[in-house]
Amino acid sequence: MLKWRWRAGLIALLLAFGASSVAWADSDYNQALATAPQGISLNKDNAILTVDTSGYSSSAIVNATNPATPGTQIAMVNNNTYQFGSIWSTDENYFDLTQDETASMWLYFGNQGTQAADGMAFVLQNDPRGVAAIPDYPTPGKAIGETLGVWGVDMARRQGSVDKLAQTAIQDSWALEFDTNRNASTGGKAAGYANSFDIGMPPVHIGSNYPGAGSSYIRHVDHGLPVLGIIQPDNYYYGLNHLGVIADESQPNFLSNGQWHHVTLSWKAATKQMTYTFNDKDPQTGAMPTGGKPNGHA
Numbered sequence: 375m376l377k378w379r380w381r382a383g384l385i386a387l388l389l390a391f392g393a394s395s396v397a398w399a400d401s402d403y404n405q406a407l408a409t410a411p412q413g414i415s416l417n418k419d420n421a422i423l424t425v426d427t428s429g430y431s432s433s434a435i436v437n438a439t440n441p442a443t444p445g446t447q448i449a450m451v452n453n454n455t456y457q458f459g460s461i462w463s464t465d466e467n468y469f470d471l472t473q474d475e476t477a478s479m480w481l482y483f484g485n486q487g488t489q490a491a492d493g494m495a496f497v498l499q500n501d502p503r504g505v506a507a508i509p510d511y512p513t514p515g516k517a518i519g520e521t522l523g524v525w526g527v528d529m530a531r532r533q534g535s536v537d538k539l540a541q542t543a544i545q546d547s548w549a550l551e552f553d554t555n556r557n558a559s560t561g562g563k564a565a566g567y568a569n570s571f572d573i574g575m576p577p578v579h580i581g582s583n584y585p586g587a588g589s590s591y592i593r594h595v596d597h598g599l600p601v602l603g604i605i606q607p608d609n610y611y612y613g614l615n616h617l618g619v620i621a622d623e624s625q626p627n628f629l630s631n632g633q634w635h636h637v638t639l640s641w642k643a644a645t646k647q648m649t650y651t652f653n654d655k656d657p658q659t660g661a662m663p664t665g666g667k668p669n670g671h672a
Contacts, residue, residue, distance in 0.1 A: 410482075436448050510527055531565035552629055559611070576623050590615050636652075
């Protein structure tokens with residue numbers, strides 16, 4: 375099939391936070407609602423999104439409080455620590471890969487800079503599980519941060535196959551990640567801890583690939599040390615092959631900086647190519663940012 379679900383709606387506003395305290399989370403959450411740019415009504419009979427997804431999702435549709443953007447609603451992914459949220463398009467609002475398609479949305483990642491939690495991902499998927507699609511976490515209800523709710527689960531230290539790792543991700547999918555927390559452990563203490571996908575990457579970055587494809591992952595081997603003279607089996611941990619990277623090392627907090635960010639995705643059916651442009655609109659005016667150029671595109 376060529377009709378994939380998508381995690382975000384046209385001109386939808388998405389919130390995600392990584393809080394250090396409840397008081398901070400409440401303050402930043404209120405700030406995000408009060409500064410929300412113009413969006414659309416999401417909670418209606420013909421809604422383009424659904425929050426009725428996995429059984430432990432924290433997502434919800436909430437109202438913006440900015441008087442300058444009346445009628446705007448927001449898809450709140452999470453608003454506190456240790457939360458996982460998922461939001462998917464409804465069956466009637468699929469992304470048809472046989473046609474040119476464009477999707478755009480506003481995103482908010484909190485204001486914790488390089489101390490932010492994990493981030494968000496936009497996903498196109500045709501997983502048989504539909505809106506219940508989620509990585510195969512070892513403990514139901516306990517998400518692993520570096521997966522961002524889409525990538526494979528690197529928790530089996532003796533598992534040496536990239537294809538088997540990919541089987542734990544959302545299948546038949548393409549993901550664009552907005553990563554606000556660097557996972558870059560290496561060496562003897564990396565295997566089995568799901569904390570290595572960002573090896574060699576800037577601390578904060580945007581990138582894409584196919585979660586269910588083995589080619590998206592880079593295997594690293596830890597040969598370990600003999601124990602009582604006995605050679606131990608190899609341990610494995612994995613990096614993620616990030617494509618179309620957008621980063622700004624001069625501004626390492628360019629995602630979780632207390633600002634709303636706009637992203638536009640454009641699919642060309644003839645060339646089978648997806649491009650994405652970040653920070654291509656000013657949240658106050660909706661116009662191209664000052665200088666006429668967005669922060670990045672890929």
